[in-house]
Amino acid sequence: MTSALARTLRALPTLFRIGVAETVAYRAEFLVWILTATQPLIMMGLWTRVAHEAPFAGYSSADFVAYFLATQIVRLLTGNWIAWQMSEDVQSGAMAMRLLRPIHPFFAYAASHLAAIPFRSAIALPIAGVLLLSSGAPSLSHDPLQLALAVPSIALAWFTMFASMFALGSLAFFVTQALGFSALYFALYSLFSGYLMPLELLPSWITTLAAWLPFRFMLSAPVELLTRPLDGAQLARLLGGQLAWTVAMIGIALAVWRAGVRRFEAVGG
Amino acid sequence: MIRARELTKHFKVHKRPPGLAAALRSLVHRNYEVVKAVDGVSFTIERGERVGFLGPNGAGKTTTLKVLSGLLHPTAGDVAVEDHVPYRRQASFLGKITLVMGQKSQLIWDLPPSETYALNRAVFGVPRPQFDQTLRELTELLELAPLLGKPTRQLSLGERMKCELAAALLHRPTTLFLDEPTIGLDVAMQVAIRDFIRSYNHRHDATVLLTSHYMDDVVALCPRIIVIDQGKLIHDGDLRQLIKTMDPDKRVSFTLTQPLADDELTRLGPLLMRDGQRVTLRITERELPAVIGRLLGGLKVADLAIEDPPLEDILRVMFGKHAAAPAAGAPA
Numbered sequence: 001m002t003s004a005l006a007r008t009l010r011a012l013p014t015l016f017r018i019g020v021a022e023t024v025a026y027r028a029e030f031l032v033w034i035l036t037a038t039q040p041l042i043m044m045g046l047w048t049r050v051a052h053e054a055p056f057a058g059y060s061s062a063d064f065v066a067y068f069l070a071t072q073i074v075r076l077l078t079g080n081w082i083a084w085q086m087s088e089d090v091q092s093g094a095m096a097m098r099l100l101r102p103i104h105p106f107f108a109y110a111a112s113h114l115a116a117i118p119f120r121s122a123i124a125l126p127i128a129g130v131l132l133l134s135s136g137a138p139s140l141s142h143d144p145l146q147l148a149l150a151v152p153s154i155a156l157a158w159f160t161m162f163a164s165m166f167a168l169g170s171l172a173f174f175v176t177q178a179l180g181f182s183a184l185y186f187a188l189y190s191l192f193s194g195y196l197m198p199l200e201l202l203p204s205w206i207t208t209l210a211a212w213l214p215f216r217f218m219l220s221a222p223v224e225l226l227t228r229p230l231d232g233a234q235l236a237r238l239l240g241g242q243l244a245w246t247v248a249m250i251g252i253a254l255a256v257w258r259a260g261v262r263r264f265e266a267v268g269g
Numbered sequence: 270m271i272r273a274r275e276l277t278k279h280f281k282v283h284k285r286p287p288g289l290a291a292a293l294r295s296l297v298h299r300n301y302e303v304v305k306a307v308d309g310v311s312f313t314i315e316r317g318e319r320v321g322f323l324g325p326n327g328a329g330k331t332t333t334l335k336v337l338s339g340l341l342h343p344t345a346g347d348v349a350v351e352d353h354v355p356y357r358r359q360a361s362f363l364g365k366i367t368l369v370m371g372q373k374s375q376l377i378w379d380l381p382p383s384e385t386y387a388l389n390r391a392v393f394g395v396p397r398p399q400f401d402q403t404l405r406e407l408t409e410l411l412e413l414a415p416l417l418g419k420p421t422r423q424l425s426l427g428e429r430m431k432c433e434l435a436a437a438l439l440h441r442p443t444t445l446f447l448d449e450p451t452i453g454l455d456v457a458m459q460v461a462i463r464d465f466i467r468s469y470n471h472r473h474d475a476t477v478l479l480t481s482h483y484m485d486d487v488v489a490l491c492p493r494i495i496v497i498d499q500g501k502l503i504h505d506g507d508l509r510q511l512i513k514t515m516d517p518d519k520r521v522s523f524t525l526t527q528p529l530a531d532d533e534l535t536r537l538g539p540l541l542m543r544d545g546q547r548v549t550l551r552i553t554e555r556e557l558p559a560v561i562g563r564l565l566g567g568l569k570v571a572d573l574a575i576e577d578p579p580l581e582d583i584l585r586v587m588f589g590k591h592a593a594a595p596a597a598g599a600p601a
Contacts, residue, residue, distance in 0.1 A: 004360060007394050014391035018377070018384050025379035025420070096340050097375035100368055102360035103392040265342035265356055267280060 008107050015108060019115025040075060043196060044068030057201050063227070066139035067198055069132040070226045074219055075195070076121045076128070078158045080113045083182045086169025090264075099261070106254065109169075110162060139227060146225050149239065153222040156242040161218040163249035166257065173260030188213075194220030214249060217242040271314040271337060271444065271476060275346035278307040278332050306332040308500035309346070316443070319470055319477040321491030321508070325588050329500040330480045331370075334446045337478070338368040351444055364393055367442040371449035374429065375436055376421040382432040383417045386439055393440035400439065407435040410465050427458040434462065438469065445469070447479045451486055463489050484580040498588050509577070515586060516578045519557060522549045523570035537563065 047064040050056050059067070086109070089095040098105050132140070141147060164185075171181055190196050191206070192215035199210050199220055210216045221238050224230065230238065284302045285295045307329040314320050324330050335341040336348055339355035339362065348355055353362035376385045390400045408414055411431040416424060424432065430450065438445075447466065451459040463486055470477050481487055487494060487508070494511060496504040504511055521538070525546040534540050534548060537560050542549040552560050557575070564570045 007360065007392070010394060011391035014387055018380070018388050021380055021384055022377065093370070093373040094375070096335075096368075096370075097373065099340060099358065100338065100363055100366075100375075101389070101392045102358075102363045102394075108392075262342070265340065 004102075004104075008103055011103055012107070012111055015111035016115045019112035020119065022112060023116040023119045038072075040068040040072040040195070043071075047197065059198065059201070060139070062135065063139045065135045066132060066137075066227050067223060069128050069135075070140075070223045071195065071219065072128045073121075073125060073132070074154055074157060074222045076125055077117060077154055078161045078218060080116075080162055080165055082109050082113060082162065082165045083168040083172075083185075084179065085109070086166070087172040087179055090172040095264070099264075106166060106257065109166065113162065114158075141226055141229060143229065146230060146235070149235065150222050150225040153225050153239060153242060156239075156246045157218050157222050159246045160214055160242065160249045163246070163253040164214060164218070167249070167253040170253070170256040170260040173264050189215050189218070192216060193218055194223060211241075214245045217245045270316050270349075270351065271312075271478065272349045273313075273333075273337070273346065274311050274348075276307055276310045276333065276336060276343055276348055277305070277345040278329070278336055278341060279344045280304045280306055305500045307336070307343075307497075310497060310500070310502045311346075312495055312502065312505050314476055314478060316476055317470070317474040318493060319467070319491045320479070321487035321494040322478055322480045322497070323487065323494055323584060324480075324497040325584075328497045330497065331448055333497070334368065334448050334478065334480065338366055338446050339363070340368070364440055365442055366444045366446065367437040367440075368446045369434060369437045369448065369450050371430065371452035374421075374433060376429065376432055378422050379420055381418045381420055382413075382424075382436065385421075385432075385436050386417075389436055389439050395440050399441070403439055403441055404435070407438060410468060411435055411461070427454045430454060430458070430462065434465065441473060442475070443473060444476045445478070447477065447481075449481055450479070451481060451483055459483060459486065466490060484584075488580055496584070496587060503587060508580075512577045512580070512583055515583045518551045518553050518578065520549055520576045520578055521552050521557075521560065521564070521573070522547070522576070523564055523573045524548075526569050526571055529568065 044065060044067075047056070047059070047068070048061045051059055051061045051064055055063075086095070089098065095105075098108065101108070168182055168185055175181075191202075192199075192210045192213050194210075194216065199207050199216060202210070210220075217238075221242050224238060225235075280303070281301045282304050283295070284300050285291045310329070310333065322330050322333070332341065336343050337350055337355055339350075339358040342356045351362065351365045353359060353365075355362065355366075376382055377388070386400075386404060389395070390397075395403075408417070411434065413431060413435060416428050416432055421429060421432070434450065445466070450466070451462050454462065466477060466479070467490060469475055477490070479486065479491060492508060493506065494504065494508045495502065496511075520541065522542075525548060531540060531543065534543070534550065538550040538552040538556065540548070541551050550560070561573070561575075564573060
């Protein structure tokens with residue numbers, strides 16, 4: 001176990017380096033990704049229009065600008081397409097080759113996606129960042145603790161998101177087209193993560209449900225830290241929830257993976 | 270060392286008749302059939318042996334290789350490779366074996382092969398000096414130098430297979446499972462790959478288990494062959510001995526230097542082929558010296574060659590016999 005961990009840690013720099021090389025090689029995909037990640041900007045246009053005359057449910061135009069730009073930034077940093085990649089790897093037989101390498105694919109996929117982040121966000125992140133600071137500044141959180149906590153919060157959101165997509169990708173071992181599940185998953189994510197609108201604006205039963213589901217902790221949690229004043233108890237609940245869902249989601253991802261590999265071993269790939 | 274005892278692998282396969290009604294019915298009720306891909310196969314292969322693994326399509330060859338390399342869990346029986354239980358896929362096991370599938374690739378498609386090699390070096394924990402030395406050796410033997418920096422997607426099939434072999438061998442495995450490593454390659458490339466496999470086997474005392482549809486690969490590389498059909502082992506032993514047992518007669522081929530009628534040729538032995546002046550006869554070992562004497566003496570033929578019967582013919586007869594045997598044809 002220790003030697004497996006040591007080997008994985010030693011391999012990480014090379015995995016990152018190759019992840020970077022792959023990201024650069026897939027230039028077209030990379031551009032398409034940036035274009036598809038602009039939905040929060042569309043929502044921003046829509047909601048600022050709604051709040052143009054007067055604040056809507058406590059949100060002014062500037063609040064919406066800050067909310068959706070923060071959403072855009074968190075989404076750029078945490079989004080990944082690993083479920084698609086895993087599904088393709090199972091269908092093409094590349095997964096068999098991955099299983100014959102002495103490193104858990106969770107780490108191999110994770111390293112290659114982490115390596116992609118700086119490149120993926122290279123264009124969009126500075127623009128969103130400058131806009132956020134110039135147009136949404138009054139609506140940003142002014143508490144240095146909250147702003148500082150946004151960093152680990154984004155990291156936890158990345159882990160929860162990655163693990164959930166790893167679990168989805170592992171479904172490719174059971175069904176030929178795991179991507180159908182991804183579409184359903186994305187619909188739930190859009191509603192319960194705050195991707196379409198701040199969770200507070202949704203009917204109360206959805207907000208209550210969202211507090212328990214993992215999606216809020218993948219996107220809304222760091223956005224809330226960046227944009228809403230939160231008291232100590234709220235902070236603890238938010239970060240505690242993120243931590244709990246990160247652990248749970250990694251557990252779920254590894255369990256689905258193990259079950260999937262057992263099925264793969266039973267029926268072949 | 271590779272050891273399989275009563276190795277069995279069954280698959281449950283969903284079966285449905287054609288048609289829309291059957292498709293809709295299969296949504297609620299599915300019929301399954303158990304397919305015995307490998308059915309009680311036993312063999313032992315010692316360190317350093319080169320063994321050909323033969324059988325018709327669907328005989329269970331790839332399934333067996335996948336079980337031996339740890340990708341499939343056997344339904345029953347015991348398997349040990351290099352003193353490991355393969356399906357546990359422990360790092361120490363994966364470091365000793367490799368599986369090359371002619372139809373599947375481990376090279377990163379959009380990057381040059383050198384990047385896959387760097388990745389394998391990292392995940393297999395190959396020390397830098399050993400990696401450099403092995404890569405030098407492989408680059409020389411497989412003539413990889415011009416290919417290492419080209420993106421994999423721009424390589425030809427043959428070039429890719431050479432790079433694939435190098436990727437599979439950089440961690441210096443001592444057990445090689447090669448599933449159709451020469452599929453789709455031209456004759457010159459097939460010979461190059463064969464020479465390379467033989468050389469690797471000598472240098473590293475590596476065990477090689479090879480499947481191929483090209484019998485030339487098997488004849489050139491494997492002193493021993495294991496033959497399976499419908500999941501059952503039907504032969505395990507020396508290749509030459511198998512040929513001798515199944516068909517001891519030689520094939521004598523030559524070019525006539527003077528016109529000769531077919532019936533004069535058949536007096537020497539059964540005529541297998543005649544294409545203009547080029548002739549092939551089937552001659553028993555007992556009659557061989559006399560026939561050769563006549564061909565070279567009175568008939569003055571040219572380009573005389575004496576060969577064993579082609580392995581393809583032997584296997585065709587074997588598979589035919591096996592299929593006809595009462596037990597073998599039973600539904601799986």
